[in-house]
Every structure is written in C-alpha cells, then in structure tokens.
Amino acid sequence: MESLETLNPQQRSAVESTEGPLLVLAGAGSGKTRVITVRIAQLIATEQVPAHNILAVTFTNKAAGEMRERVSRLLDEHRLQSAPLITTFHSLCVRILRRDIEHLEAGYTKSFTIYDTDDSVKVIKNCLKEIGYDDKSMTPRRLLGIISAAKNAGETAEQIAAGVRYTDQMRAVVAKVFRMYEQRLRTANALDFDDLLIKTVRLLGKSSDVRRHYNERYRYILVDEYQDTNSLQLSLIKYLTELSQNICVVGDDAQSIYGFRGADVGNILSFEEHYPSAKVIMLEQNYRSTQNILTAADSIIKRNKGRKDKTLWTANQSGERILYAQLPDSDGEARFVADEIDGILRREPSTRIAVLYRTNAQSRLFEEALRRIRVDYNMVGGFSFYERAEVKDIIAYLKLAMNPTDDVALMRVINTPARGLGKTSIDAIQGIALSRSSSMWEAILQATAPGGDPSTLSSRAVGALVRFRMTVEKLSSLMFTSSDSDRPVSNIVISAIEDSGYAAMLRSENTDESASRLENLQELVNAATDYDNDGPDGLRNFIDHAALTSDTDKFDRNASVTLMTVHAAKGLEFPVVFIVGLEDGIFPHSRSLNDERELEEERRLAYVAITRAENRLYITHSMRRRIYGEEIPAEPSQFLNELPIELIDDRSQGMSWLSAGGGGGASRGSVAPRLPERRPAPRPVGKTYDSPDAIRDFFSGRSTGSRDSESRIRKTSEDPDSDPSGIKPGSTVEHPRYGKGLVLKREGSGDGAKLTVSFPGHGHKKLMEKFANLKVIK
DNA sequence: AAGTAAATTTTTTTT
DNA sequence: AAATTTACTT
Numbered sequence: 001m002e003s004l005e006t007l008n009p010q011q012r013s014a015v016e017s018t019e020g021p022l023l024v025l026a027g028a029g030s031g032k033t034r035v036i037t038v039r040i041a042q043l044i045a046t047e048q049v050p051a052h053n054i055l056a057v058t059f060t061n062k063a064a065g066e067m068r069e070r071v072s073r074l075l076d077e078h079r080l081q082s083a084p085l086i087t088t089f090h091s092l093c094v095r096i097l098r099r100d101i102e103h104l105e106a107g108y109t110k111s112f113t114i115y116d117t118d119d120s121v122k123v124i125k126n127c128l129k130e131i132g133y134d135d136k137s138m139t140p141r142r143l144l145g146i147i148s149a150a151k152n153a154g155e156t157a158e159q160i161a162a163g164v165r166y167t168d169q170m171r172a173v174v175a176k177v178f179r180m181y182e183q184r185l186r187t188a189n190a191l192d193f194d195d196l197l198i199k200t201v202r203l204l205g206k207s208s209d210v211r212r213h214y215n216e217r218y219r220y221i222l223v224d225e226y227q228d229t230n231s232l233q234l235s236l237i238k239y240l241t242e243l244s245q246n247i248c249v250v251g252d253d254a255q256s257i258y259g260f261r262g263a264d265v266g267n268i269l270s271f272e273e274h275y276p277s278a279k280v281i282m283l284e285q286n287y288r289s290t291q292n293i294l295t296a297a298d299s300i301i302k303r304n305k306g307r308k309d310k311t312l313w314t315a316n317q318s319g320e321r322i323l324y325a326q327l328p329d330s331d332g333e334a335r336f337v338a339d340e341i342d343g344i345l346r347r348e349p350s351t352r353i354a355v356l357y358r359t360n361a362q363s364r365l366f367e368e369a370l371r372r373i374r375v376d377y378n379m380v381g382g383f384s385f386y387e388r389a390e391v392k393d394i395i396a397y398l399k400l401a402m403n404p405t406d407d408v409a410l411m412r413v414i415n416t417p418a419r420g421l422g423k424t425s426i427d428a429i430q431g432i433a434l435s436r437s438s439s440m441w442e443a444i445l446q447a448t449a450p451g452g453d454p455s456t457l458s459s460r461a462v463g464a465l466v467r468f469r470m471t472v473e474k475l476s477s478l479m480f481t482s483s484d485s486d487r488p489v490s491n492i493v494i495s496a497i498e499d500s501g502y503a504a505m506l507r508s509e510n511t512d513e514s515a516s517r518l519e520n521l522q523e524l525v526n527a528a529t530d531y532d533n534d535g536p537d538g539l540r541n542f543i544d545h546a547a548l549t550s551d552t553d554k555f556d557r558n559a560s561v562t563l564m565t566v567h568a569a570k571g572l573e574f575p576v577v578f579i580v581g582l583e584d585g586i587f588p589h590s591r592s593l594n595d596e597r598e599l600e601e602e603r604r605l606a607y608v609a610i611t612r613a614e615n616r617l618y619i620t621h622s623m624r625r626r627i628y629g630e631e632i633p634a635e636p637s638q639f640l641n642e643l644p645i646e647l648i649d650d651r652s653q654g655m656s657w658l659s660a661g662g663g664g665g666a667s668r669g670s671v672a673p674r675l676p677e678r679r680p681a682p683r684p685v686g687k688t689y690d691s692p693d694a695i696r697d698f699f700s701g702r703s704t705g706s707r708d709s710e711s712r713i714r715k716t717s718e719d720p721d722s723d724p725s726g727i728k729p730g731s732t733v734e735h736p737r738y739g740k741g742l743v744l745k746r747e748g749s750g751d752g753a754k755l756t757v758s759f760p761g762h763g764h765k766k767l768m769e770k771f772a773n774l775k776v777i778k
Numbered sequence: 779a780a781g782t783a784a785a786t787t788t789t790t791t792t793t
Numbered sequence: 794a795a796a797t798t799t800a801c802t803t
Contacts, residue, residue: 059793090793117792193793260791361789381792415779422779548793567791589790605791628788629794 021275028611029288052082215243226251290319334369378559401475417505577613
C-alpha cells in the first residue's frame with residue numbers, strides 16, 4: 001500500500017504487526033490516528049481480513065466518525081462487501097445488548113430504554129422524595145455520582161453502606177436509594193450509561209455462547225485513547241479478545257484526563273501484564289508542534305511523578321515564543337483574545353484558531369467578545385441540540401411509545417402539552433403504581449380500564465388520561481404495524497409532534513421563542529430522515545443516537561474559530577491556540593487543589609491543551625473574575641510558574657505578574673495599537689454555496705427539460721403545481737433563519753412533503769414543508 | 779390547575 | 794447573572 005512509505009519506522013511497524021497483542025504508546029502529535037487508520041486499511045487490503053471481522057473502539061462519536069471517514073478514504077479504490085465496525089464503547093454495548101440482553105436477566109427486554117444523566121437524576125429525585133429525605137448536602141446529582149462510582153466498582157448497596165466515607169445516617173440513605181434506583185430502572189426496562197457497560201460485561205461473563213459469537217465475529221480489535229479506559233472497558237476488551245488475542249491499543253498516559261470518570265491509567269501502564277506476549281511500540285516523534293510549544297508542554301508534564309518516561313521530540317523549527325498576556329479582568333481577557341483573533345484573520349483569513357477553556361461557563365464572555373467584533377465562531381459543547389426541552393419532549397413521546405414502562409419519559413410528557421393532569425392526578429397515579437409496584441403506564445391502564453374501580457382520580461382526570469393513553473397507543477401502533485413497509489422514521493417523528501398536540505401548543509403560543517422551538521423540531525425531523533432507510537430498526541437507532549450523541553461530536557473542522565473545553569479538544573490540532581483563564585481555582589480547578597492525584601490530572605489537562613497548538617500558542621489570565629455574579633480577585637495559575645520563562649513573550653499592557661515577580665527575565669514584546677476598523681459582515685463558516693441565482697442557473701441549465709416533463713406526468717396525485725403553497729423545484733423561498741434559498745427537490749405530498757433547499761452560506765437543507773415556515777418569493 | 783412572584787442554586791471535565 | 798425550583802395567588 002502506497003501510504004506505508006510515508007510512515008516512519010515505528011509507525012510502520014505498528015501498522016504491520018497485525019497478529020497478537022500490541023501496545024502503541026503514542027505521544028501527542030505523533031501520528032496516532034494515522035497509524036490506526038492505515039492499520040485498518042492494511043488489514044483489509046493487504047492481509048485480506050474481511051472488513052466485518054474488524055472492530056475499532058473509541059470514546060466519542062467524533063473520533064469514531066473521523067476514523068470511519070479516514071479509513072474509507074484510504075480504501076477508496078477497494079470495493080468492499082462489508083465495512084469494519086468503528087464505533088464507541090457505549091454504542092458497541094447497545095448493539096450487543098439489543099441482540100442478547102434477554103439471555104442476561106429476566107425483566108430486561110431488547111426494547112430497553114437508555115437513561116441519560118438527566119433521566120437518572122430524575123429517578124433519584126423521585127426516590128428521595130418518596131423516602132422524604134431532604135438534605136441540602138446530599139443533592140440528587142451527588143448521590144448519582146456516588147451510586148455511579150459504586151456501580152462501576154462493582155460494589156453493591158450493602159458494600160456501599162459499609163463504607164466509611166459517610167455518616168451513619170447518610171450511609172443508610174445512600175444504600176436505600178441505591179437499591180430503589182436499581183429497582184426502578186428494572187421496572188422501567190431502562191439502562192443508565194453505566195449499565196450499558198456493566199450489563200454487557202456481565203452478559204459476556206455469563207454466556208460462553210455470546211462470548212464465542214463476538215470472538216468469532218471480531219477477530220481484530222483496536223482501541224483508541226486506551227489510557228481513558230476504566231476497569232469495565234478492560235474486562236470487555238479481555239472478553240472480546242479471548243480467542244484471537246489480536247488486540248491493538250493506542251494511547252498516551254500523559255493524556256489521561258478522565259480519571260474523574262473512573263478511567264484507570266493503570267490499564268495502559270500494565271497492558272503487558274494483561275497480555276504477556278504483547279509487543280510495545282513507542283511513537284516519539286511529534287509532527288504537529290514547534291519545538292518551543294513542545295518544550296513548554298514538557299516542562300509542565302515533567303512535574304508529575306506517576307508517569308511513564310517518554311521523550312517526545314520534533315524535527316520542526318523552534319518557532320515563535322509563547323505569547324502571554326495578563327489582563328485586568330475577564331472582559332478584558334475576552335476582548336484581548338477577540339482582538340488578536342481579528343488581527344490574525346485579517347492577515348491570514350483561513351487560519352484555524354481554537355480558544356480552550358477549563359469550564360463551559362467560561363465560554364460566554366468569549367462568545368460575546370467575538371460577536372461584538374463580528375468574527376464568526378463555532379462552539380462545541382455547552383447546550384446540546386438533544387438537550388433542548390422540546391427535543392427531549394418529542395423523544396420522550398417516542399421512547400414511551402416504544403417502551404411504555406419508561407416512567408421518566410412518561411412523567412416528562414404526561415402533561416406536556418397541558419392536558420389538565422396536574423400534581424394531584426400525577427401523585428394519584430404514582431400512588432397506584434407504587435401500591436401495585438408497577439410502572440406508571442400500567443397504573444394508567446388500570447385507572448382507565450372500563451369498569452375499573454373508581455379510584456382516587458377525578459373523572460376529569462380519567463378523561464384526560466384516556467386521551468393521553470390513546471395518543472401514546474396510536475403512536476405505538478404506527479411503530480409496530482410493520483405491515484406496510486413505508487413507515488419512515490421521519491413520519492413517525494412528525495406524528496409524535498402533531499398527534500401529541502405539541503405542534504398545536506407551540507403554534508398557538510405564537511412567540512419568537514415558540515417559533516424557534518418549532519424550528520428545532522423541524523431540525524429533529526431532518527435528523528430523523530437520516531434513518532428513513534434503516535429498515536425496521538430505524539426508529540430504535542434514531543432514539544439511541546439521540547441518547548448517545550453529545551454536541552461535542554458536531555465539530556466543524558473547517559470553521560476558522562472554535563470555542564471549546566480542553567477536554568473536548570483532545571485529539572484535535574490547530575495552527576493557533578489560546579488557552580485562557582490560567583488562574584488558580586479555574587485551571588487547575590479548585591476541586592482538585594487538595595488532592596495530589598487530581599492535581600496531576602489537571603497538569604495532564606494542561607499538557608493536552610498546549611500540545612493542541614501547531615505554530616502559535618497564547619496563554620492568558622485575568623486578575624479579577626465574576627463567579628456567581630460576584631467579582632472576586634483571581635490569582636495566576638501555578639502552572640504559569642512551571643513554564644520556562646525564556647520561552648515567554650509577555651504581551652501584557654503595563655505590569656504583569658510575570659514582569660513583577662513571576663519571571664523578571666522575560667522580555668516584553670511591542671504592543672501594536674489595534675485598528676478600530678471592523679469587518680463589515682460576518683465571515684461565513686463552513687461550506688459556502690453560490691448565490692441563489694447562480695444555483696438557479698446551474699439547476700435550470702441541467703434539468704429544465706426533465707422538470708417540465710416530470711410535472712406533466714405527475715399531474716394526477718402529486719402535481720407540485722396543485723399544492724396550495726406552489727413550492728416546487730426552481731422556486732425561490734425565504735426561511736426565517738436561513739434567508740433566501742433555492743428549492744432543488746420536492747419529495748412526497750401533503751403533510752409529508754419534503755423539500756431540499758440550497759441556502760447560500762448554510763448549504764443544502766432538507767425541510768418538511770409543513771414546518772419550515774417558508775415564504776415563496778417566485 | 780395554571781400562572782406569577784420569590785427564593786434558591788449554580789460551575790469541572792462527559793459517554 | 795441566569796436558571797431552576799418553590800411558594801403563592803387566582
């Protein structure tokens with residue numbers, strides 16, 4: 001394969017050592033992803049391994065997607081009958097459990113629901129309410145953290161209760177809620193994020209048949225970011241590789257930043273104990289960063305004690321020094337960063353720049369500063385699309401129709417839109433459910449059964465419940481009557497939006513807010529169209545996707561400015577990087593100041609941040625910061641002390657911590673006054689398309705004739721001209737958010753009509769005509 | 779039961 | 794400062 005020649009000897013050896021266990025210790029920027037992808041391609045193209053026998057596991061959908069793309073590019077000319085499975089740990093587990101969970105334990109079925117953290121918190125809140133425990137020091141969130149840690153460690157409620165970490169009373173509460181929580185998930189046929197791994201490992205441990213099946217299926221397994229695996233993920237891998245032992249793990253102990261989630265660096269450090277015949281390859285040449293950036297990163301990480309000694313080196317030039325600025329307050333910091341970005345983009349408009357911060361809460365100031373000077377940015381993380389209330393509401397309807405015992409989903413939508421089912425009625429239903437130890441849905445069935453006992457519910461409430469029940473049952477029957485094959489996922493989603501009365505509720509509100517919510521639901525329908533051709537599992541897959549996909553995954557690699565947390569930046573690289581908020585209590589975070597192990601993790605985090613930079617690195621901090629709406633003085637981060645002073649170029653206005661006492665020797669760079677002139681219009685981000693007119697020219701030039709004949713043929717049922725809106729291919733329309741666009745394609749008719757529209761600056765969008773709120777221009 | 783006003787809490791990082 | 798939760802009114 002030609003790409004082999006471009007690899008260095010170590011990389012090449014990592015690609016070619018295809019049989020047996022292999023540990024690749026890959027330093028930052030050493031071509032790790034390249035090695036994994038070429039290795040997969042090599043297995044398929046050269047070693048003739050059938051693609052479906054290969055499994056590559058990552059932690060994020062972002063990483064999996066990127067890997068998938070790069071592998072398919074490498075294998076471009078090969079016609080493959082199957083594809084390698086490249087996926088995340090959690091998706092892999094869902095896949096295994098959807099097939100075999102019924103072999104594990106009674107109670108759980110294939111149609112189980114996934115509870116995200118939010119859902120879990122609600123369950124815990126409910127448990128606390130039921131036992132009447134109200135203590136501000138034990139929030140549902142914290143309790144979930146404790147339970148989650150216990151579950152991951154394989155501890156039972158009794159073991160937790162015996163632990164010495166809490167007071168006697170608290171121990172009893174933790175144990176009790178733990179048991180209740182697990183029980184409720186079971187009655188709801190629901191699995192939380194931890195369960196996905198736990199149950200899968202337990203299933204593999206219990207059934208040798210299931211184990212054999214996956215061992216035979218996946219004969220070559222690769223794991224990315226191995227330093228972030230926890231003990232369950234290790235067990236999973238060990239089970240899956242029992243037979244072949246063809247396991248290749250890639251990682252860097254210096255980049256282990258998920259200890260708080262149970263990741264155990266020990267897994268990578270002791271790989272050779274788990275796989276005694278393992279071959280070890282070190283990738284130590286960095287191709288990404290300048291020598292100065294690498295030196296800075298090294299000077300931080302070398303303060304850590306527990307680490308494997310690696311010497312990362314580069315043939316790159318020393319490059320510029322590290323740009324440093326101390327600002328008087330956090331607004332000033334944001335303004336400084338925005339102005340620097342503006343300057344860089346004026347000189348070189350296509351530069352990719354990242355602003356990295358420790359916590360999501362820091363993002364707002366940078367967003368505002370960039371917006372003020374009209375620089376477009378792309379923010380990763382923060383509020384996820386799938387976390388919006390309206391999106392979660394509709395997903396809850398779908399989940400409920402799929403699995404009516406899902407109490408969390410039921411609670412979410414039972415009175416949304418309002419049906420007159422308030423606290424009293426809901427309490428009554430919960431009471432019935434509790435007394436029969438059933439789900440709330442079964443309680444509703446009981447309460448609405450004809451001739452059922454006249455329970456605690458008012459007749460008005462019973463009426464509302466009957467209507468609610470019919471709504472859900474109708475949706476259910478839409479999903480499960482697979483008799484007519486044409487039941488696309490998007491139509492079911494539309495049905496959930498319409499038949500629940502949700503759309504009517506939003507339309508009648510008639511505010512900017514409700515309009516934007518409708519637009520978000522339109523986006524949800526758009527997202528669902530991706531699953532329309534997935535067959536009978538389409539809806540299931542769509543719902544799973546919504547549960548397992550965070551916004552961290554929608555990183556636009558072409559955007560010029562990206563805002564994100566350091567965690568989200570792992571695995572990415574940028575010519576210019578700003579690391580902001582280098583203050584004590586922020587970075588390193590206050591919660592890790594008293595614990596040496598956690599402080600070392602913060603240091604690794606700083607290492608990850610620095611090594612994202614290719615050519616230019618900025619480090620900033622401010623002397624005052626608002627926290628909870630209160631201005632408090634901020635101290636410079638201890639990590640600043642750990643940077644080599646001679647590599648720092650101090651750009652602070654006036655005195656800085658560095659020039660005062662931190663360094664003394666650092667020289668001052670000149671501070672050029674900023675130009676007041678501003679860019680007139682925002683720079684478009686991502687794909688840019690031509691004007692509507694240019695697209696129209698292109699479009700009409702190619703297909704005017706066929707369009708005419710097509711519209712003549714379809715005269716009877718689906719004639720676009722007969723549609724009251726008159727929107728057809730070639731029409732120009734106006735969308736509230738995307739502006740003017742050209743209609744390229746129209747599919748379906750009536751309520752299901754889908755339009756493909758090209759909006760300059762926004763690319764092609766698939767819209768449901770019904771929701772899109774389009775104005776026809778010509 | 780639903781809407782409004784007041785009180786309380788929030789920020790670590792994420793699948 | 795903002796968002797969520799609770800308390801209070803109609």
